[in-house]
Amino acid sequence: MAKFKVLAGDFPKGNADFNDVCMIFQRSGRLPSKVYFIDVESYSVQDGGVIELQLFNGLRLLIERNDAFLKTIKTALFDQPQDIELRRQQWQQRQANGGTKVSSH
Numbered sequence: 001m002a003k004f005k006v007l008a009g010d011f012p013k014g015n016a017d018f019n020d021v022c023m024i025f026q027r028s029g030r031l032p033s034k035v036y037f038i039d040v041e042s043y044s045v046q047d048g049g050v051i052e053l054q055l056f057n058g059l060r061l062l063i064e065r066n067d068a069f070l071k072t073i074k075t076a077l078f079d080q081p082q083d084i085e086l087r088r089q090q091w092q093q094r095q096a097n098g099g100t101k102v103s104s105h
Helices: 067-078 084-096
Strands: 002-009 014-018 022-024 034-036 040-046 050-055 060-064
Touching (some): 002 067, 050 067
Antiparallel strands (some): 002 014, 014 022, 022 034
């Protein structure tokens, strides 16, 4: 499984894993252990070699730039609607139905 490094934000600092559908974190209190890429509201590549992620639930992550991670998130979000309000509605519907459930290909 591929790794990325969390530098700051609402998840524990340090290494975490990712695959083609989600990020996997060491369990920490009430935070989810998995975050699916379709639950990412936005991401941006910042100066200084970092990637900033904003999740629909308000949580944020600052991670060390990782080209494999960046390619994975771009690919995962490519087929999602461009309209952020539509994506937010879809996220809210997934939450009402028990959360995001995605199977790996």
